[in-house]
Amino acid sequence: MGKFTEALKKAAEKRIERLEKQEEVKPYVIRAASDSKIDPHVVSYFDPSSPVAEQYRILRTNLQALDKSNPPRMLAITSAIHGEGKTITAINLAVTFAHDLNKKSILLVDADLRKGTLTKDLGLKAEKGFSDILSNGAKPDESLLSIGIDNLHILPSGSRPHNPAELLGSQRARQLLAEFKAQYDYVIFDCPPVVPVTDAGVLGPLCDGVLMVLQAGRTQRGVVVHAQDRLQAVRARVLGYVMTNIEYHIPEYIYRYL
Ligand SMILES: Nc1ncnc2c1ncn2[C@@H]1O[C@H](COP(=O)(O)OP(=O)(O)O)[C@@H](O)[C@H]1O
Ligand SMILES: [Mg+2]
Structure with missing residues (x-):
């Protein structure tokens, strides 16, 4: 057995020992400021030096490395x-992009026009948003919100429309997306899921790429394949997968180089 493997094994055994003795094992996630209304899972905001926040930095790096001279800048998350x-x-990805020292400007859009929770998760109150801009010509400037990071703008989903897929597929949406892309370095769309509704299939191909989120231990393989087929059918470019709800079995010291 190599030295590294042995060290890993020893550290894992120690961790199990501590767990068995019910000693405190420091959780990786969640250090919410007590007065903040932002969801404590937004680790990149509350605890940027944590191992979990580092995973979002790895995601940022990987996305930027896909094409160094022309990285995907408009991303649909579904x-x-x-x-x-x-x-x-x-949210975590948007905050991580905003923390880039090269001061990128970021727009985070709630494109879940049906059941969007972005503003709620950020503890914000919204009146107008994306759907209002698309349907009745409201101005983006009237709708943008902030969580106190000056290079990160938030666009809420807006009033619940009766025709979300049509709005997202409209000529106005194409124009608006082009305006966003010209104005911001990165535009991140929080989309609805692929299987129950078509919206991500409409928005996905208009973006530079799509990131698929999978919850570990929950989503059946067949369902994921079905979603992937749908995105491929509309010629959306699936850039990669993000797995959530992962438990770390690798000893903490390996992550704690920070
Ligand atoms: N990486 C994660 N690990 C553990 N729980 C998470 C993670 N991301 C989100 N959650 C929790 O899972 C639930 C659903 O998350 P949410 O982002 O609202 O899902 P979706 O937008 O896909 O419907 C929320 O309660 C959230 O706090
Ligand atoms: Mg959501």
């Missing part, structure tokens, strides 16, 4: 079904 962690992933 999943096969609801509740897999799309919104939390979209």
Whole structure:
């Protein structure tokens, strides 16, 4: 057995010993400021030096490395079904992009016009948003919100429309997306899931790429394949997968180089 494997094994055994003795094992996630209304899962905001926040930095690096001279800048975040962690992933990724020292400007859009929770998860109150801009010509400037990070703008989903897929597929949506892309370095769309509704299939191909969120231990393989087929059928470019709800079995010291 190599030295590294041995060290891993020893550390894992120690961790199990501590667990068995019920000693405190430090959780990786969640250090919410007590007065903040932002969801504590937004680790990149609350605890940027944590191992979990580092995973979002790895995701940022990987996305930027896909094409160094022309990285995907307009990203749709979706999943096969609801509740897999799309919104939390979209927020963490947006905050991570905003922390880039090269001061990128980021727009995070709640494109879940049916059941969007982005503003709620950020503890924000919204009046107008994306759907209002698409349907009745409201101005983006009237709708943008902030969580106190000056290079990160938030666009809420807006009033619940009766025709979300049509709005997202409209000529106005294409124009608006082009405006966003010209104005911001990165635009991140928190989309509805792929299997129950068509919206991500409409928005996905208009973006540079799609990230699929999978919740570990929950989503059936067949459902994921079905979602992937749907995205391929509409010629959306699936850039990769983000797995949520992972438990770390690798000893903490390996992550704690920070
Ligand atoms: N990486 C994660 N690990 C553990 N729980 C998570 C993670 N991301 C999200 N959650 C929790 O899972 C639930 C669904 O997350 P959400 O982002 O709203 O999903 P979706 O947007 O896909 O419906 C929320 O209660 C959220 O706090
Ligand atoms: Mg969501």
